[in-house]
Amino acid sequence: MDIFKVLSRGIKAQPKKNQPGAPQLLPSAGAKVNPQFFHDNVGGSTSKRSRKRKRKGAQANNTTESGDDDSDASDVDYFAPKPTPEELAAKKDAELKADEPKKQKPKLMEEDECRQLLKSHRLKFTVLAGRVQQAEEATEKPSKKKQKKNKKEPGEKDKKKKKKDEDKKQIYPQPLNSFGELKYTYGVHPTLADNITRQGFRVPTEVQMGSLPLQLRPEMALEKAPGVEDVKTERGIDFLGVAPTGSGKTISFLIPAIDAIIKRRAEDYAPEADEHVLQAIVVAPTRELASQIVNEGRKLAIGTGVRVVLMKRTLRLVAEENKQEETEQEGKEADKDSDHDSEAESEPEEVVGSDEEEEEEDSDAEKNEENKAEGDKKSKKERPITRVDILVTTPKILLNFLCGGEKEKGKPRIVKKTLPTVQSLILDEADVLLDPIFRKQTMGIWRACTHPNLGMTCWSATMASNIEALLTKHIEKRAKRTPEQTPKPLIRLVVGLKDTAVPNITHKLIYCATEPGKLLALRQLLHPVSSADSGPPLRPPFLVFTQTIDRAQALHDELKYDIPLEAGGSARVAVLHSSLSDSVRSKIMARFRSGEVWVLITTDVLARGVDFAGVNGVVNYDVPVSAAAYVHRAGRTGRAGREGGVAVTFYTKDDIPFVKSVANVIAMSEKQAGKDIDEKDTVKAAQGSVQKWLLDALPKVAKEDKRKLKVRGVESRRTGGKATITTKSSWERRRENNRREAIEASKRRKREAQKAEKEGGAAPVEKDQEWTGLD
Numbered sequence: 001m002d003i004f005k006v007l008s009r010g011i012k013a014q015p016k017k018n019q020p021g022a023p024q025l026l027p028s029a030g031a032k033v034n035p036q037f038f039h040d041n042v043g044g045s046t047s048k049r050s051r052k053r054k055r056k057g058a059q060a061n062n063t064t065e066s067g068d069d070d071s072d073a074s075d076v077d078y079f080a081p082k083p084t085p086e087e088l089a090a091k092k093d094a095e096l097k098a099d100e101p102k103k104q105k106p107k108l109m110e111e112d113e114c115r116q117l118l119k120s121h122r123l124k125f126t127v128l129a130g131r132v133q134q135a136e137e138a139t140e141k142p143s144k145k146k147q148k149k150n151k152k153e154p155g156e157k158d159k160k161k162k163k164k165d166e167d168k169k170q171i172y173p174q175p176l177n178s179f180g181e182l183k184y185t186y187g188v189h190p191t192l193a194d195n196i197t198r199q200g201f202r203v204p205t206e207v208q209m210g211s212l213p214l215q216l217r218p219e220m221a222l223e224k225a226p227g228v229e230d231v232k233t234e235r236g237i238d239f240l241g242v243a244p245t246g247s248g249k250t251i252s253f254l255i256p257a258i259d260a261i262i263k264r265r266a267e268d269y270a271p272e273a274d275e276h277v278l279q280a281i282v283v284a285p286t287r288e289l290a291s292q293i294v295n296e297g298r299k300l301a302i303g304t305g306v307r308v309v310l311m312k313r314t315l316r317l318v319a320e321e322n323k324q325e326e327t328e329q330e331g332k333e334a335d336k337d338s339d340h341d342s343e344a345e346s347e348p349e350e351v352v353g354s355d356e357e358e359e360e361e362d363s364d365a366e367k368n369e370e371n372k373a374e375g376d377k378k379s380k381k382e383r384p385i386t387r388v389d390i391l392v393t394t395p396k397i398l399l400n401f402l403c404g405g406e407k408e409k410g411k412p413r414i415v416k417k418t419l420p421t422v423q424s425l426i427l428d429e430a431d432v433l434l435d436p437i438f439r440k441q442t443m444g445i446w447r448a449c450t451h452p453n454l455g456m457t458c459w460s461a462t463m464a465s466n467i468e469a470l471l472t473k474h475i476e477k478r479a480k481r482t483p484e485q486t487p488k489p490l491i492r493l494v495v496g497l498k499d500t501a502v503p504n505i506t507h508k509l510i511y512c513a514t515e516p517g518k519l520l521a522l523r524q525l526l527h528p529v530s531s532a533d534s535g536p537p538l539r540p541p542f543l544v545f546t547q548t549i550d551r552a553q554a555l556h557d558e559l560k561y562d563i564p565l566e567a568g569g570s571a572r573v574a575v576l577h578s579s580l581s582d583s584v585r586s587k588i589m590a591r592f593r594s595g596e597v598w599v600l601i602t603t604d605v606l607a608r609g610v611d612f613a614g615v616n617g618v619v620n621y622d623v624p625v626s627a628a629a630y631v632h633r634a635g636r637t638g639r640a641g642r643e644g645g646v647a648v649t650f651y652t653k654d655d656i657p658f659v660k661s662v663a664n665v666i667a668m669s670e671k672q673a674g675k676d677i678d679e680k681d682t683v684k685a686a687q688g689s690v691q692k693w694l695l696d697a698l699p700k701v702a703k704e705d706k707r708k709l710k711v712r713g714v715e716s717r718r719t720g721g722k723a724t725i726t727t728k729s730s731w732e733r734r735r736e737n738n739r740r741e742a743i744e745a746s747k748r749r750k751r752e753a754q755k756a757e758k759e760g761g762a763a764p765v766e767k768d769q770e771w772t773g774l775d
C-alpha cells in the first residue's frame, strides 16, 4: 500500500457544503434519515413525548449536517483500530437493546396528550362504517321519495354537511411511540419484535404510529379515546390506510398479519394438525410489488415459523368447492343494491377484468410452464399442496386458480373454489385493485374468502372517494350476511392531506414545444452543459416513465448508447415493461437495485409500490394520466423520508389537459413540506415550475374526457405518427423506409422466381415495380 497516499488522505481538506465536489444530499447517499414526514407544533406546545421525539430527530439531523456524528469518527481516523464484524454486531445489538423501554405495565397516553401528538404528526382517523348506532339507522331505510328529495338538495349544503359528519366521526386512538412498545404494550411476539429492530427500524413512521396499535389491539388503542362508545372492537376492525408513498405501509400490514398467525397457532395448537394453514392473503397489482412484499414478509417472519409465499400458476392451495348457487344469489343481491357503480357488480360471476388493460399480462415463461403442466396431467395431480400461511399474489393469477383455469373468450367465469381459512385479506394499492381495471378480479377473490370473521385492510397513497364508498358499501353488505349481521368498524387513517402529495422531494415541470424536444431535454438532464441548464440535480440511478410499452422500447433504443463505453455503455440503460418475461423482469430489477443500471426506462408497471431506496430521481417523459398516477410515479424517489429526490415532468401541448392536476399535486406537496404558505391559492406554489397565468388560461376538462384520458392516455402516443420517439429527421426516416421497402421487394422477387423455377415456368415479370431509388 502506498503509505503517502494513506497519509495524504488524512490531511486532504474536505470541500465545504455547496462547493463543487462537496457531497450532495441525495436519496442514495445513506441511511441517516428520519422516516417521519410531519412534526407540526400544535397549539404552540407539543406533548412531552412528542417533544422528546422531536429533539431526538432534530439531533439526528443536526449531527448529520454538521458532520460530527460519533459513528463517523472511525472513518476520519484512518489509524484507529477497526472493530471486527462480530464486535460491530454485538455493539449494534447492545444499542438496540438500550433503545427498548424496560418491561413494564402498559401505560397509555391521556386523551389530550394523545390528541396533540396525533395532530402534530397529521394523523386523522375517521370511523367510516360499523358504529352500532349507524347500523341501527341503516336498517330503517328511508323511503324512495325521501331519497330523491335528499339528492336534489343544493351541492354546497351537502358538502358542508358531509364535512361536519366526517369531523364528528373523527377519533383519537393511542399512537405507537416506539417499536419497543410493540412487544411490551401490544403483546407482539418477541421474535417478530426482534426482527423489526434487527432491520434497523428505530422510529415508527406516521402510518406505523397510527395503524399498528389499532390493528394489533383495537380495544386498548381506543380505551382512552372519547366518543367511541358505539365502536365495538370485539371482533376486530377493518382498516383503510392512506399515507404518502415510501412511508412504510408494507410493514404496517405485515406485522399484524404475522403476529395474528403466531397467536392463533399458539391458541389452536394440535400436534397432528398441519402447521401451515393459509390465513392471510396480500393482493398487489404487479408481480414486482408482490415479490417485494414477499421479501419484506420473509425478513419479518424469520424464526417465527410463518411461511410467506408468492403465488405461482403451478401452486396448489388448500381450497373448498364453492357452492355455486349461493354465490350467484350473493351476486344478484349485490347487483340489485348497486347504485353508484354498476360496473362493479353487473356480472357477479364474471369476475375477471379487462385483459387488455391489465398491467399483469401473461409472460411467455409462465405460459410455457402452464402448458408443460397441462400436458402432463398425471404430474399435475401428483403435485403436492403448498404449505403456506401468508400468500402474496396479483389478482389474476389467484383468480385463475379459484376458477380452475384461464378465462375463455366470451364465457362468464365461475369461482369454483373458496378459501375458508383466510381470516385476513390485505389489498395493497387498494385504489387500483378496486378500479375497473382490476375490480372484478379483486371482488372475485374477496368473495372466495368465506370466513365469517374475515378482516380487511386496504392501503394506498391515493384513495378516490368513489373507491372508498365502494369499499364501505361492500364491507357493510358482507357483514349483513354474517351471523352477527353488523359490520366490524371500518376505520380510516389519513396521513397528511388525503390523496395529493409527495412532500419531501423537488418537483419540476418542463415545457417542450415538440416531441423530439422532450428527447433533447432528457439528454440535457443526462449530460447537462452547465449547472444553470440542468435545473435540479438529477443523478443516476433514475427512472424514466413513458405512456406505452412501445414508447419505452423506442426510448431505450434511442438512449442506450448515450453513456460512454468507459462508463459502462449500453449496460447502464435498461427497459422494463409487462411484455417481457418474468425472469427478464426480475433480472433487470436486480441489476437496477445493485446499481449496475443507471437509467431504467419503464411504464406504469413500476409506478406503484416498488421500493428502490437509492433512486435519486424520476422523469415523467410522458405526463402521467392522473393526479394519482403522478403521486405514485414521483413517489419512487425520496423513500422513507429521504430528502433530495427530484421528479421532472415534461409536457407538450398534447398534455395540456393533464398538466393542471399535476401542478396542483406539486402545489400541495410544496404546501405540505412548508415551502408555500399561501392557504387560498394552491396553484401559486407551483409557480416555479409552471406559470399561474398559463394554468388559469387552460380549459377545464370535462369529467368524461378525463376518464377517457385516464384509461387511454394521449391518443397520438398510442398510435405513433407524430408522437414517435426518434431523433431522426423526416428525410432520414423516408430514406430508411424506402430502403426497407426496396429490400423487401427484392426478397419477394427472389422468392417468386424460385417458386416459378420449381414449377417449371418462366420467372414472373413485374409490372410497374421498379425501384425508384432514394427519395
Ligand SMILES: Nc1ncnc2c1ncn2[C@@H]1O[C@H](COP(=O)(O)OP(=O)(O)OP(=O)(O)O)[C@@H](O)[C@H]1O
Pocket (backbone or CB within 6 Å): 035, 200, 201, 202, 203, 204, 205, 208, 243, 244, 245, 246, 247, 248, 249, 250, 251, 460, 461, 608, 609, 610, 611, 613, 635, 639, 640
Ligand atoms: N420505521 C421505519 N424506519 C425507516 N425505514 C422504514 C421504516 N418503515 C419502513 N421503512 C422503509 O421505507 C421504505 C418504504 O417502505 P414501503 O415500501 O413500505 O412504503 P409504502 O408506504 O408502501 O410506499 P408506496 O406507497 O410507494 O407503496 C422501505 O425501504 C422500508 O424498508
